[in-house]
Amino acid sequence: MEVDARVTSVVGTDNLPTPVLRGRSKAIHQFTQQTLPACKPVLTPAWVIGTFFLMGVVFIPVGLISLHVSQSVSEIVDRYDVDCVPDTFKNNKIAYIKNASISKGCHRYLKVHKHMKAPIYIYYQLDNFYQNHRRYVKSRSDSQLLNGLGYNKTSSCEPQAYENGLPIVPCGLIAWSLFNDTFSFSRGTKKLQIERKNISWKSDRDHKFGKNVFPFNFQNGSLIGGGKLDTTIPLSDQEDLIVWMRTAAFPSFRKLYGRIEEDLEEDDIIVVHLMNNYNTYSFGGTKMIVLSTSSWLGGRNSFLGVAYIFVGSCSILIALVFLLLHVKNPRPYGDTLYVSGSRKDISS
Template sequence: MEVDAGTTSAVGTDNQPTPVLRGRSKAIHQFTQQTLPACKPVLTPAWVIGTFFLMGVLFIPVGLISLHASQSVNEIVDRYDVDCVPDTFKNNKMAYIKNASVSKSCHRYLKVHKHMKAPIYIYYQLDNFYQNHRRYVKSRSDEQLLKGLGYNKTSSCEPQAFENGLPIVPCGLVAWSLFNDTFSFSRGTKKLEIERKNIAWKSDREHKFGKNVYPFNFQNSSFIGGGKLDTTIPLSDQEDLIVWMRTAAFPSFRKLYGRIEEDLEEDDIIVVHLMNNYNTYSFGGTKMIVLSTSNWLGGKNSFLGVAYIFVGSSSILIAFIFLLLHVKNPRPYVCIFLKDEGQFSNGCS
């Protein structure tokens, strides 16, 4: 043994001194050399079967609660894109939607089957609309939405970057295709007020759309894609646009239009006054209006509850299969002890 500056060393097999480490240095050495003590759980049949069974016991009740919460959400869904086309244009819907002289006004009657507690959310639903198409998604400029005309690198917005030699704000196909059907509601002779504020994410309003950025040269070409924007209102306050610009991941999606802040009673008849402006006929899309309540789980969506029940049921089924196999062919529990450099290690199977 040699002592050097308070450190004890031992002679190794190659006649070179091997330092004996203590404290923090020893911990670092064990970490770098991967010699830290570790727990090695033994997956015995009892542990495996018990784990799967416990998963089933926990997951199935959670799934049932989630499914019940989803089913408790009241929804009224009404498709209007076909019925709102006049009889003379039933065979040529494209001529109807492109003819500006034909009235796009339409009335729909919705019956409330169960009491709906405020707030009641109003959505529009589009089907067969691929907002997730790569070229469509990329046709926008997030920097321009935040900085306005001060940002002129808008090549990603083609073919809606410039019109008549002037930049377009907001540019790109996403903004150009803005949904522009409008809705109003009444119950009997009383008009139902629609709250249109705070329908977009707060983070989008405050950090992605400029408070001093105003629409410029927007929808001024002969080829109109969708809704127009008020040039006197900054983009951060045009929440219809903000909601639309958050593109959907699937071809069938809903976007929030507003809220009704009063209860609807059972058997009420709600009259919907709408303007059928948006062209979904050119690509075979459909349009629906949705009135929905919400609860602690959100809107109506059975996927989460069904997924929990499926995983829980599968776990219990696997547990029973493993139990039967273990009873039929029991596996002996064997431990092997190995002696290595003065220490014992074990392995059990």
């Protein structure tokens, strides 16, 4: 009787009508029972070959357009760190750069090979400078940059957190090593004006650097790392510092110095008056100055176009290989002989 009662109970439960579910409860029920609607595409040979071929047809033209646009950018690159060292210090560049009594002024002459339309961006480029070093990247205090002396927890800035018992603003190795070469340009007897405003990210100026935070006790120690800062200008307006504080991911990088808002004509000779202050000689680095126009894709960078062409070419190659295999050894769609359970029967 007990067995019959249990059977009756189970049978009775199974025959009960399924409750009507709505809204969220229905969705949860479908999810737990794995009955949600789903797209289950069938990857037939035609679909796979067509998809790869379509990728190639789309990617290759996009890559060619990107490469053409990149090559249309006019760019002048000049390395000056070697030629700006006096002949008497060619064999001891470190002594030259550390000797404050020696003039660091230098002149460079750049020829414009084709018309450069304004705005013309001025970059300085450093090589073999590892701004991505973990200790270097961590040596800063974002809270101090925003709040100034009101924020005292600057242990992450060591060894540039305090000097002579007083806090340093801005603290850390990144600010301490601020790039301090300067540039001015002239064309013939006319000086070219350099626009130094709005060269940094607006989000950095508005949200990461305080408008009422001023440099304090900066570069006052015995070991000077790089440039100094104007103590009367808030950090949010010191855009050289803001640009420098956004560290680069690779050891070779460019950072924006300013803009020339005049067109440069073909065969113009641009005279660059620079101060070769920054010490890259101690670690075997190099320094370059770059003048560049821009396009709707930005500056000159062939990687994007080459990557698109490479992926598109590989897609077409894969499509051709799959097509040849399909033509040579066609597989009937839905043939049960190719099911793994039937292979033993085929082999036997």
